[in-house]
Amino acid sequence: MATKEQVLAELARLELPDGRSLVSADMVRALTVEGGAVRFVIEAPSPEAAAKMEPIRAAAVDMVQALSGVSSASAVLTAHGAQAAAKAPPKLSIGGHPDPKRKDIRPKGVARVIAVGSGKGGVGKSTVSVNLAVALARAGQRVGILDADFYGPSQPRMLGVTGRPGQSPDGRIMPPQAHGLKMMSLGLMVDEKQAVVWRGPMLMGAVQQMLADVDWGELDVLIIDLPPGTGDVQLTLGQQKVLDGAVIVSTPQDVALIDARKAIDMFEKLKVPVMGLVENMSLYICPQCGHEAHLFGHGGVGLEAERLGAPLLAQIPIDLETRLGGDAGTPIAAGETAAAQIYADLAQKLL
Numbered sequence: 266m267a268t269k270e271q272v273l274a275e276l277a278r279l280e281l282p283d284g285r286s287l288v289s290a291d292m293v294r295a296l297t298v299e300g301g302a303v304r305f306v307i308e309a310p311s312p313e314a315a316a317k318m319e320p321i322r323a324a325a326v327d328m329v330q331a332l333s334g335v336s337s338a339s340a341v342l343t344a345h346g347a348q349a350a351a352k353a354p355p356k357l358s359i360g361g362h363p364d365p366k367r368k369d370i371r372p373k374g375v376a377r378v379i380a381v382g383s384g385k386g387g388v389g390k391s392t393v394s395v396n397l398a399v400a401l402a403r404a405g406q407r408v409g410i411l412d413a414d415f416y417g418p419s420q421p422r423m424l425g426v427t428g429r430p431g432q433s434p435d436g437r438i439m440p441p442q443a444h445g446l447k448m449m450s451l452g453l454m455v456d457e458k459q460a461v462v463w464r465g466p467m468l469m470g471a472v473q474q475m476l477a478d479v480d481w482g483e484l485d486v487l488i489i490d491l492p493p494g495t496g497d498v499q500l501t502l503g504q505q506k507v508l509d510g511a512v513i514v515s516t517p518q519d520v521a522l523i524d525a526r527k528a529i530d531m532f533e534k535l536k537v538p539v540m541g542l543v544e545n546m547s548l549y550i551c552p553q554c555g556h557e558a559h560l561f562g563h564g565g566v567g568l569e570a571e572r573l574g575a576p577l578l579a580q581i582p583i584d585l586e587t588r589l590g591g592d593a594g595t596p597i598a599a600g601e602t603a604a605a606q607i608y609a610d611l612a613q614k615l616l
């Protein structure tokens with residue numbers, strides 16, 4: 266069986282026009298080797314560079330395929346959003362009341378829209394959203410993530426995307442790409458201080474624009490990272506029949522669970538199927554001695570899932586690497602740790 270190191274060593278032999286290799290130019294992302302099947306993402310510095318790199322991608326796949334112990338190889342070419350952003354600042358402005366004439370805001374090319382919600386803030390909803398999105402992309406899905414947590418947009422930081430998105434020739438917003446995902450966030454369009462004073466109609470207008478005015482293209486799934494609670498954004502998305510399902514994140518702590526119940530009730534009233542619950546910060550395993558501590562209680566989310574007849578989709582421990590990855594713009598699910606495996610399993614369950 267080939268190892269990741271052997272694959273990287275092989276890719277390091279493939280020379281780019283500037284003399285560097287895919288490895289020395291730090292373009293290889295999300296490399297996985299599973300039972301002889303090798304998958305990776307080549308992240309180009311800009312969409313223009315990516316457009317010229319198809320022959321490199323094909324050559325890289327051929328080289329890896331020829332390695333002994335490799336049964337199949339595939340690579341996806343993406344472009345990093347930040348550079349693209351610098352070249353094409355959008356003229357489109359976000360903000361303003363929703364257009365009542367615009368009824369159907371669900372993006373046409375998107376097969377499924379899944380919301381990730383929570384009752385209470387700070388339970389890890391954005392962390393779960395982005396890592397689930399990355400895990401789905403690693404499982405071969407075409408995935409987008411819409412950061413609709415307008416009061417605290419964290420996806421740009423969690424995915425390491427800065428700068429403003431580009432604009433397509435027909436005037437739509439081009440979502441930046443990172444870690445194999447298309448991403449859009451109000452945090453890329455307006456000053457954070459501006460958005461926090463927005464109320465109902467402004468938020469609904471922004472939701473409408475970020476779904477309908479963004480060129481999401483063809484996607485298998487769009488994950489929406491909701492604001493915490495049961496506010497205007499949730500109502501707009503539910504009433505306008507945008508959502509196919511919702512995943513609820515909670516910690517096992519009672520105060521979080523009480524609020525999670527309210528979020529679940531709201532989705533039920535809106536006739537959005539609750540696909541399951543995720544227990545985040547489920548336990549802490551001491552890296553020194555292996556002792557398990559249930560800092561926020563134990564089992565509460567599982568009991569709630571049972572009461573609802575909805576699956577408990579995952580139990581995610583408190584993990585330093587998860588927090589560090591989130592702060593550094595490298596979601597933990599893009600790596601090979603135990604936490605990454607939990608997200609891969611969560612993605613499989615949802616698939």
Ligand SMILES: Nc1ncnc2c1ncn2[C@@H]1O[C@H](COP(=O)(O)OP(=O)(O)OP(=O)(O)O)[C@@H](O)[C@H]1O
Pocket residue numbers: 383385386387388389390391392393414417419492493545546581582583584585587588589591592
């Ligand atoms: N399993 C985990 N292990 C360690 N840290 C975590 C875990 N889940 C989330 N965090 C950290 O907790 C903090 C809050 O997480 P996050 O922003 O995802 O929560 P949220 O519910 O989206 O919050 P908000 O209500 O502000 O939108 C972040 O610093 C994140 O890195």
